[in-house]
Amino acid sequence: MSLFPTPDARPAVVVPLAGADADAVLAHAREVAASGADVAEWRLDTWGAHDGEGALEMLPALRSALGSLPVLATYRSLAEGGPGGLDDAGYTALLLALVAARVEGVDVELSRPDAVATAITTAARDAGTVVVGSSHDFAGTPSTDRLGAILDSLAARDADVLKVAVTASDGGDVARLLAAAHTARRHGRPVLPIAMGPAGVLTRIAGECWGAPATFGLVGTGSAPGQVPVPELRDALDAIHDALTAADGPVSAVTA
Structure with a gap:
């Protein structure tokens, strides 16, 4: 199964799935399944059983x-803006266990050592699990050169999808992010640029314009600034898709 299963060029809608205990996670999962989401991101850093x-x-x-929704397993660490405090050994063991259980995707953070990324990515290749290499900056938007270096590093680690999330304060930050993402398409892998915060909402709704494979929406409580509720997100994605189709079609994207 593809991690981002969409019938056309529209980005898949990924909804973070959170909860402090099993009952809360399952209750949220049922809401997500009924929401029209395409993928559930299981945020393992938000609940107690971190093993x-x-x-x-x-x-x-x-x-x-x-139900049929694919699962993207994510453990967002303190270094990447999340609440998770697992050390490298615990992080590796957790994601390897989920790869062995055949989840459709795993998020591997750039802030983890190369050896950690290699171990998880190698196992994921054998299991047919998609690796989303990710980097998050909740403080601001780095320079164009730094953004390019981040995306190059994710590609060098052999991630299937290159995800970079920054915090935008204005349109200039968004333009810088999208320029770096465009350049990174030379790696031949899907690039998922996200500008968090109100200034970056364009990156959450218009990803089809630059071939982004997915976008993150919310059901209930979001996991990052600027996430759009799924109904409004779907409406925006559909409107942009229709406009692009009327204007001779969307940007072609590498799938994952």
């Missing part, structure tokens, strides 16, 4: 609650 054994025990019930 592979606990995740594997939870996974069958989660699959049942989500």
